[in-house]
Amino acid sequence: MAPKMGLVVLVSRYELGGDRCDGLLAATKQSLTEAGIEVVSGERSVENVADALAICDQFKNSGITSLAIVDATWQSDSLKYLFTQELGLPTLYWATPYPETLSIACVQHFSSILKLQNIPFQYVYGLPYDEAAVNKAVLVAKAGHILDRLANARVALVGPRNYWRIAGAMDMVNEEWEFSKKFGTTIVHLEMEEITDIAQEVSDDQARNVLEELASRTGKVNANDETLLWSAKVYLGTKAIVEKYKLDVVVGECYPRYSGLLNLAASWLGDEGLVVETEGDLSGAVVQYVLNTAAAGDEVANATILAEAGNFDDENNHFNFAHEGSTATAYAEDINEVRVEQLGDDGTQVCFRAKPMEKVTVCSLVGSAGQYKMLVANASTVKASQEEWDAAGIRLYAKLRFNEKPSKIMDTAINEGVGHHWLIKEGDYAGLVQVVCDYLQVGTLRIR
Known part of the structure; x- marks a missing residue:
């Protein structure tokens, strides 16, 4: 059974680079699928609370055992909190290397919150087809599968x-x-x-x-x-x-x-x-x-x-x-x-x-x-x-x-x-x- 990972892209209409979100979602899904991961992608990009909660509901019924969140732009940490609290899954935070988006700064910001809350996480920095980033995502997906099996053993x-x-x-x-x-x-x-x-x-x-x-x-x-x-x-x-x-x-x-x-x-x-x-x-x-x-x-x-x-x-x-x-x-x-x-x-x-x-x-x-x-x-x-x-x-x-x-x-x-x-x-x-x-x-x- 292939590990099953949820994939969602977060974006803000008020920040630069948001036009890439659909392409990032499609390319990341393709690269993870080619790497042997069964990917369940969010039905929409997440711009607000309503989007985030709708995707959480979608993921709850999908059987995913891990989650990847791609930051297309900077956005509110309260949106990531919803995925953390609602799903509680091993999560990978994916920063993209576009300088105008401040994507890596957004991941760094949220990681500081997770550290304070003693919540484990993983992150990567790279494009959807970056080999090192994809390999890290595969490890997180497999780890999520193992942890799910372990928790139900x-x-x-x-x-x-x-x-x-x-x-x-x-x-x-x-x-x-x-x-x-x-x-x-x-x-x-x-x-x-x-x-x-x-x-x-x-x-x-x-x-x-x-x-x-x-x-x-x-x-x-x-x-x-x-x-x-x-x-x-x-x-x-x-x-x-x-x-x-x-x-x-x-x-x-x-x-x-x-x-x-x-x-x-x-x-x-x-x-x-x-x-x-x-x-x-x-x-x-x-x-x-x-x-x-x-x-x-x-x-x-x-x-x-x-x-x-x-x-x-x-x-x-x-x-x-x-x-x-x-x-x-x-x-x-x-x-x-x-x-x-x-x-x-x-x-x-x-x-x-x-x-x-x-x-x-x-x-x-x-x-x-x-x-x-x-x-x-x-x-x-x-x-x-x-x-x-x-x-x-x-x-x-x-x-x-x-x-x-x-x-x-x-x-x-x-x-x-x-x-x-x-x-x-x-x-x-x-x-x-x-x-x-x-x-x-x-x-x-x-x-x-």
Whole structure:
């Protein structure tokens, strides 16, 4: 689904340059459409309050998730206020480089108001076909789409509720309320038994059919037959609760009781575009959801790699990340190399070396009490040797190369309190994640 952006031109009959407004609207719409954005343009240029309110009403019923306002001339800031208050969407303010219009001064004026009101925004300066301006508008449109999805997402926390409290909430802890307020996501409390009870009703024949269907993205199985059948049943149980509650993300309880229970199901479902986080990491799961949404429509894997730092080597400039393994096998260079290993009594781990990728985006979110920050980095993955994989315990393994020394990156992570879960996504989405964070007013630690 293409991001849908509203587009409107503001103009004053008392200022110079207003005769360009129709041309600016048409040219900007064309350039954004050619860039892959579904544009809903205002039915008229906005000269007064009546025009502004009419366009607001039009946009409210259009399904737009972001807005671009082009200043053809200087005009009253009270008109922009109407769009801010009525729509409340991620907005791009577009200034044109015609000197007689004072368009950039108008954008600067309104941005000073937005700063005072602590309202996030983006702006550009250029003509409708200016490549940098169009690219920025595309980022805002995509960010608006992601933020809309995020605000409407249902995230299941699967595991025991917190029946204790310290001057705060009980069934839900304060941190959950704070997270929901900041990111808009709805947290749904479920128990692991909701999955396992359904799984227990699945027949062995049904499970074998699942295994046959998913064999092409499973790899070599070293887990015992009973565990493999149970994983297939858990896969169906997880899909059932996703359908029942209309979930977008599943965050599962892990060890000691359920270690590895969801790992193989998470790998299979990751290839199908569903985020299943297997270690109770809600923030990490939401970052995966953001990255997957950012990549929607691109020719990259549906899933995101979850890993932890194993070691790093400044001399050879690489970081080694590993994990017990729950990542989609689309990230393996060769499906025949993937190994599904036994983990505990009835769990699994999905083990492979991540394929070489020229560009990946690396993120990690941390924070509390409404104050959050996101590490956002660009890197590439390089092929790991068999010896390196052996040394890491033959688990999920990703060898990354950043543009900075690994020790400097780790210094930043530790000194800034970044969590140990790193999310790795094929493709370059760092700029888009930055814009999403800007609108959410989440600080970023950029590693370029």
